[in-house]
Amino acid sequence: MDRAQPFIKKCILVKSFTDPSKPIDEKRLLDTLLLQPTDGGLSRHLKKRKANLLKVDGSSMQVKHDNYRNINKNSKVALRAFINGARMAAAQAKKIASDKKLKTRKELNDYLREHHLDIYNSLPRYEQYEPMYTDLWCKYMQELLDLGDGKAKAKPTEQAALQKLSMADYNGCLLNVSKSRNTNMVGVGGIVLWDAQKSFVVVCKGRLVDTLKLLPKKGSVFTFEVPVEGSDPLPYSIIGDRFNYRSADRAGRKFKSRCCDDLLYYIDDDTL
Structure with a gap:
């Protein structure tokens, strides 16, 4: 469709120009419409595919994992468990060293490996x-x-x-x-x-x-x-x-x- 459309001047250009014919006379704008066929949704498909690729290779810092909230929650739980377990093991090891009168680190480690392997591994x-x-x-x-x-x-x-x-x-x-x-x-x-x-x-x-x-x-x-x-x-x-x-x-x-x-x-x- 390339014929002149009067509504361009009457409805659009009149809101922006005192003389709506001026931009057309100066050949800055055309009063015709050019309709092109659509791409059949190709651009939308490409954008979706690009987003999926970014999720796979992680090249975008803005893209998060689908299970991000659970991953973040589980990491906090694991960190808290590690800290509490390590501090508890250290306290138990000190008590054992005091009860058994172990004076050196080597003596304590040897005793823990032999009798309290779980505490030794958690230290x-x-x-x-x-x-x-x-x-x-x-x-x-x-x-x-x-x-x-x-x-x-x-x-x-x-x-x-x-x-x-x-x-x-x-x-x-x-x-x-x-x-x-x-x-x-x-x-x-x-x-x-x-x-x-x-x-x-x-x-x-x-x-x-x-x-x-x-x-x-x-x-x-x-x-x-x-x-x-x-x-x-x-x-x-x-x-x-x-x-x-x-x-x-x-x-x-x-x-x-x-x-x-x-x-x-x-x-x-x-x-x-």
Whole structure:
């Protein structure tokens, strides 16, 4: 259909132009209609097929599993069961060591393997998670801060480093509590197994038994170091009150400089 259609000027162009004939006279628009055959639903079929392919290969971050809610719920249940089981096993192992007067780690491990294999298998082991820090997290942070592999590179500027550190992943980091409102937490440190929204789940090295501990972020300051080959490690501190976000949410969050009057108690040691 390519003949002139008067309703184009009378019903459409008259609403946008004082002179509806002007765009047609200037040959910017045509007063004809061109009807084309449809694709028979081909475009809709291709869009649906593309969405299915994205679900298969996972190339789209916006596509979720069909069973996402159950997977997320089950993962939380499994994590909670692992933490409770490990802490209970560590408490039982300490009680056995006290009752049997076992003084060394080797004596305790030998006794548990022989008489309490289930407790021995449930114990957290610091050396099992140590490669998370040495092989994964340290290299990840060196690459994130452009420190290079032993090459002489300039240290990152303070502002650039802080922005990257605020969005970094701390699973595998070796954290220590330097200040806290809870004085019993000061000096506690270990490898982060899970960076939760309001706490760090860490594995701590002990004299007889390694333990899992939950370090609340609120009211605490954490310190860590980024090793640099051929130079002193770079020390940094984390204010826990500003990290009350999940690691996934923090990665897309832009932290801004603002008033920190609520953090003045960190400066005065008497208030801790």
